Amino acid sequence: MTERDLIPTARRPRPRTYLMCAPEHFVVEYAINPWMDTTAPVDTDLAVKQWDVLRQTMVDLGHTVHVLTPQAGLPDMVFAANGGFVVDGVAYGAKFRYPQRADEAAAHRAFYESRAEYAFVAPTQINEGEGDFAYLPDAHGGIALAGYGFRTEPAAHAEAAEALGRPVISLKLVDPRFYHLDVALTVLDDENIAYYPGAFSEASQKVIAQLFPNAVIADEADALAFALNLVSDGRNVVINTESTAFADKLTAAGYHPVLVDLAELKKGGGSVKCCIAELRD
């Protein structure tokens, strides 16, 4: 028996393909979420160094990382998870809520359209990609979870269901500090999640509890540390260094946390997951 045989099947790592974009032009010059303070200094060089450690960490874990070319004038482009939602090679494109980020959508679209393995579906409804969509291939036959309330329109959930041919469960976000689904809920493996209940309406809390009775529960302090803005390959969970308390909860649940410092990018209102789109092809 090998060490791998001792890991429950659901918690075995699976090699993934990711899309990232270096924060070469990262600054906080507008405020479109409660974390952004245009008066606080930002060290762009430090942001690039921290991002590169994250990119290298994903490569060292055995994953494939594609990178987009960063564009001047698009300081939030580092948050590449917002550019689309890809399931089984179908890339449902993003349509950003705020004009400051609108031009990022074209860069993501060009990436998908340049690669034969993806079929791009242009959105008509406002949606911020994996910021508000998550996918679990082995839960309930393969379902997407989708947030609304701050950024993505509920109509985009129906559009995504039509584009991807998967059920999409709409969940209402109610706390502006957790303005995207991916700062309130995360996919840990192909069938289970972690989430902070207080970020959701009472009705949505009931929906999540019914679908995921074994979910790992985060508290407010975990959520404020952006602990849920993590990326898991099913076993290795890449999470920011501020989230040690939640990392301990993940270890207790059988996962393997890998800590990465992304403090500079938190000034833009994002962390690990925001920087990484998963390309499920």
Ligand SMILES: CN(C)C(=N)NCCC[C@H](N)C(=O)O
């Ligand atoms: C998962 N992702 C991508 C996020 N949660 N995104 C962070 C976006 C931050 C940006 N300043 C904004 O407010 O749009």
